[in-house]
Amino acid sequence: MAQKKIEEVTDDFWDNVVSDTNRELIEAFLDQQHLSDATLKQYTSALKIFAKWVYDFCFVKKDGEEKIIPELKPRDALKYQNWLISKGLSSSAIKFKRSAVSSLCNFIELYYNDEYPNFRNIYTKAVPTVAKNSVKEKVPLTMKEINKIAKELEKRQDWQKLAYLWFTYSSGCRREESRQLLVEVATYDKHVDKKGNAKDYYITHNIRAKGAGKEGKVRKFTFDQRAMDAIKKWVEYRSLQVNQTFGDTCPYLFVSKNKDDYRQVSPNTFNLWCKEFSKILGGKPVHPHLFRSSRATNAVVEEGKDIKAVQKLLGHNSSQTTEIYVVRDESDDLDDLY
Template structure:
């Protein structure tokens, strides 16, 4: 199945072509203080795409003049381009959120306006483009061994840190270089050292510009890999652990997309099955639960979920163990 990628809608095009009220209400909506930078970026892209559709296929009407049939047409437009169900749902929810904003704050000007994504418009059916197959401990450490032999010390450090902490890619890239000088965590009751280190606060997924600030526990093996990369990297002015040197010799923090590239173009080839950054998080949860015998509560604490139900989603089971119980 070929996905027809939506062309980028630039701010310049948006400012020059979109109906005036649609511009104003979108910018006002995106200026809400409680939205995180990442959420803002995602909403901006989704709404720009929506108003490009409105411009091209709905006569560039004001959003207050659109009807549920227009919302359905947009949803079908996305589905017919083979976007994943999650991508379609996010673009739909972005438009719905904007409509809710208008309903709440502009009811005096548009008393008859209602959210164009009403309950009668069904969400797209869930679809899985790729089966989620976590890495086993053997596959993961074989990957580490191959990269170590290649002297790809930054990749090794990234993998061990991310796998051991369950960090998302945007969290891993925030790790500061001076973490290699951290002392081991101390047991508050006994005063003894614990077998892990704590990072400084890292901004995680959550509401608002600050998001959720967390300190991640890092194992000894991951710390050793980080120290090795720190040593091999040499001196530079960039405070972040994971970096890239430009042609001009400047050292910058790695982009999240670089982790994607490593996973899809390098790690996948070595392992022999699809690897992506978020798979490391799921692999750690699965291996801790199914093979390490760790509790859902412990895994929930590691991943930083508010609910154990969310944690369970990350643990991939094949279902045969449960079936075997029936015949024991």
């Protein structure tokens, strides 16, 4: 297991070493109730790391005490950013930690103006953003590859992973969205529109999708018959595992065993399943978000579907966002020229 480049701040250090002022400002910011649980956890970690950095590297020489955050200047922001870079963090990780500190500064500037009237956000335009790390080329899964994974899972009778594979690909949903799927979907009928016409797809219950704020963006996802068949196969198999000593009270579709009952899988479980899929494909990288890009690419490039339809499937506000998920072979454009 790879070590973290920056250690998490211990509760003892946070409660007993960090200055009262810095701790109170950060906790007041985190208590606003405007962040989702997942984002709140990330912000908490990022700001505690920042508070420890302030303790370790920022102090007032005359009395040897650490500075309080409202005493920091843009040069301190640059020093902190350079420290993060020296730790070998990715550009995205550094940008998130920078964003967390910037949001905290905006909060202090707005709500503590009476106490710190001269304080301004330390992340000004004078502090350059970090250069983006080179990223590996994104290679979507072809239908041939997805079918290869499916056939192997059927051979193993690994029905839960098969249900995950087809549902996630069909719906184009993200990891956390798949995790929220309820077992009750196995009882749903095909969607019927307002005119009474039956469609060739199913619609889920409300699921909290990615979006700003604690509530996020709540929406429903569509999935096809292939996914429904796999879901029913898994639910049937799952019910057979229940006996007098092992219950099944978990409402979620994707589960792991926990003593004498099932429980909702952790987000990392899907990553582990994808590592198995990667082995089936001979080592080709597979991760949960790749299914989203693969669905968009195969629909637009291979099946010729309209980008607007894919935009609706993925829940994007703009087709320009959807285009980011579509991986095109640019050599085709050159072929047209010659």
